Amino acid sequence: MSAQYSDRKYVIIAIFSSIILIFLARLFYIQVIDDQYKLTARNQAFRYMTDYPARGNIFDRKGRRLVYNQAAYDLMVIPRQVKDFDTAEFCTIIGIDKDQFEKKMLKAILPPNSSRKPSIFEKEISVEHSAILQERLYKFQGFFLQPRTLRKYPEPIAGHLLGYVGEVSEKITDTSSYYRDGDYIGISGMEKAYEIPLRGIKGTHIEVVDVHNRPMGSYMNGIYDTIAVAGKDLVCSLDAVLQEYGEKLMQNKIGSIVAIDPSTGEILAFVSSPGYDPNLLIGSTLPKNFRLLQQDSLKPLFNRALMASYPPGSTFKLVMSLVGQNEKVISKSTTFFCAGGYNYGGARPLKCDAHHGSLDLTAGISRSCNTYFCNVFRSVMDNKKYKKMEDVFTVWRNYAISFGIGAHLNTDIPNELRGSLPTIERYNKIFGEHRWHTSTIISLAIGQGELGITPLQNANVVCIIANKGFYYIPHTVKSIGKNPNDPSLLRFKEKHYAQVTDTAYYNVVIEAMNEVVKHGTAAASQIPGIDYCAKTGTAENKRVINGKVIQLKDHSMFIAFAPKENPKIAIAVTVENAGWGASWAAPIASLMIEKYLTDSVSRPEIEKKMLDADIIHTNIIGKQKGY
Amino acid sequence: MREQKTIFQNIDWVMTGLFLALVVLGWMNIYAAVYNDEHNSIFDISQKYGKQMLWITGAIIIALVVLIIDANFFTAFPYPMYIISTIMLIAVIFFGREISGSHSWFRFGDFGLQPAEFGKFAVGLALAKYMSGLNIHAADLKTKAIAFFIILFPAGIIVMEKEAGTALVYIAFIFVLFREGFSGNFLLGGFFTILLLILALLVNKIVLVIVLAIIAIAIGLFIWVSSRNKKKAKRGLLGVFAILVIASFAVFGVDTAFSKMKGHQKTRINVFLGKEVDKEMKKKAGYNINQSLIAIGSGGVAGKGFLQGTQTKYEFVPEQSTDFIFCTVGEEWGFLGCTFILSLFLALILRIIFVAERQRSAFSRIYGYGVASILFFHITVNVGMTIGLAPVIGIPLPFFSYGGSSLWAFTILLFVFIKLDSNRLLILR
């Protein structure tokens, strides 16, 4: 029988061997070709624990703390590990009711959360609650406290400039490899601009867990772990005392103050009013408070110092004086006659506030004569040197840009507005090609018309005049960590020159501005012991209401630098709907200057008047003013 | 007769060496599967790996005892052993301790004994004894009936113990019968039985029976029309009808058989078939297969290294030291390790077949085929389960899985054959 069926052994061997071969083929597929099991295994057994470094603090220029971190705890839960416990006691400790408890528990279990993974049960437990909880946590298995840091602002100032920190948006987590859901990121201001040095670098350590999610130690003794790098502290250029003072002066007023050290470009004060307490935009209270601030009709979130655009008015007359001299079409002694207005052949002549009579350049500036500057503008535009209107317009335009008008200054504060500076194309569109002339665009002469300038740009023009021809990009950071020469700060050390560089031309303007303080419109805002230069201004405030252009009360504007010799501060103050520059903006600016230079205020009655003034509620819509 | 000088004389060292290699590798993998830092000695008998060392020591002593016993003992007393084994199988139903729904264990304190594991050995011997008898012809109906009775009687009892997985192993003996001259149809029959069992669980039973009936009628008509010898055709028709009736019973019997299975085992098979009503149970059992695949799949080409496995060590894989021990091989040693281990198993089986074929005694040869078939069936079902190619049936991986009963049973199974082989020149039958 054995010999008879002996060949059958081959059948059996073939069956046995082919089964083993099928197994090997299957193993080859799941182990070598298909990657899904490797990924799943990692997801199951590895917990990638993130180590969050402390975010950098921000100090002012004198080392005073502006932003620091405050410890808080999130109550975390791993639902699978939760054992029976006294829910009533638990709810009492953290101050929720049974319904809320069930909702939170359900949220922790349902996707995208999972009962195996830790998720946030209650955010930002207060320090007292967390202390109580910590003591009794042994009773509540599956719950643990996870420390995290919240931003804290010792003084409620500079909210717009400092910005705030919040959870990353989905858009960022989708595109960035660094940020994960639930991470925090600087959303505006310096927190956004200096996010990378401030945040530091997250570390990760891989923790191996068993099927019950119990930690089993680090993976391969931590050779794949990365160590967190702490965020760097920033030294901000702000003077906290000056900033706080500026915010106080601007309370109950709409407007802004920008103060810059012209010798460095460092921003000393950056006030946008109304502002908000930066402590409102912290952690879990952020979304609610942000919504409330957003709904406020006075728009406290709107950074007027950076993003509001006003007609440059008086400031632009200063620029025109420099351009005229540089183009050699006027000089210090050039005289024009003012009969109370400039008639350019249009429907309405550009009026002056008074019959100025015969004026030289210094008087033209100090008395802010519209007629004078219309003549300066015409002299520039009608220069025979240029053949076509477009050519001379381009020359004029480039001057303006070199003064930082109508162009981004590239400051380090995000969302900088460019302002407006008309282009040839724009005029061609409005009037038609070759159909516009000097007289068509004459309002540019006095900084009106299609011109728009932000308070920051305005202050920067003052810096150029103070420096007699150049500026440093206005910026907010003096040093990153302890390094003032951090590569990202080097661009703030470069001088940017305006197209007018002859100091003699500037001296004329500076003398005229000095005259404004000594005997002109700012005479009431003189500072004892400080010789400074200034220019008052008003910006027309037209608004279209119900299809009608309505003239509202003008914005009060004032620019100045001080002291006259070796200037330390350049300032631009705007108070909306406040009327004459001399009445509100000038005193405020003079108080700021005095405070910064002398650290004291010698004119308490003016200070009191400014502090007490409530322009928002008395003058929000000023009386109509017609021609 | 020559006198034997030592018990090791004429021993097949290839089989012995493969046995030792597999046992030691199994031990190492159990160590890795349930390793914990607090008890890091592989000899720590408070842990499974320490206990396995004791089981292995016991297995080696048993192997030596088997080699010392006169070979004639095994050829002389298969039937008494078969009867004793059967009595034990029945007794355990009444006197055994119930463990997760099945009555298949005798418990003596810490020590457990599962008669079903030893039943395979008794059936192997009895089948060898019967088939090697004089005047036994595979073609005889009586031979077929008795052979199947020897195999299926204990299997039926084991089903009643609610150990359907273990009972399934007895199908392996079909290879032995095939080698001894039973028609290849039995092999196909075995194959189709398994297929039918799976289909019956998968497809609506009534539909299945109707389809079977249509096929049977078609074949019957074909036989009737094409055949000239109507008497022969009648017999053919009778055969087809008989098969149909048996198949129908099988189809409807599946439910009964499976309802006798352990609760968790039933779920496991349903999960494999992708047919599961109870969602909660599906989650649980599907989880096992999935975790097993994840552990093996994550091993990659060369594995994560000894003791570096995370899925098995940290209990993601269920029963990681027993039924799912192959996961540890896959995770820590990768594709290369799996290939090596499966090669060792295949080498052992092929060696057994080679050695069986060189026997002058039919008894030894038939017994050898029994050993090879049982080892093969266990490996196929166990490894197939871990890589998702077979239903989750809880049977151990020979020599590898943790546990004394199965290790000792396989040791006896193999060493009796090694003993018979060492005496091959002396035994004629």
Ligand SMILES: [Zn+2]
């Ligand atoms: Zn005039």
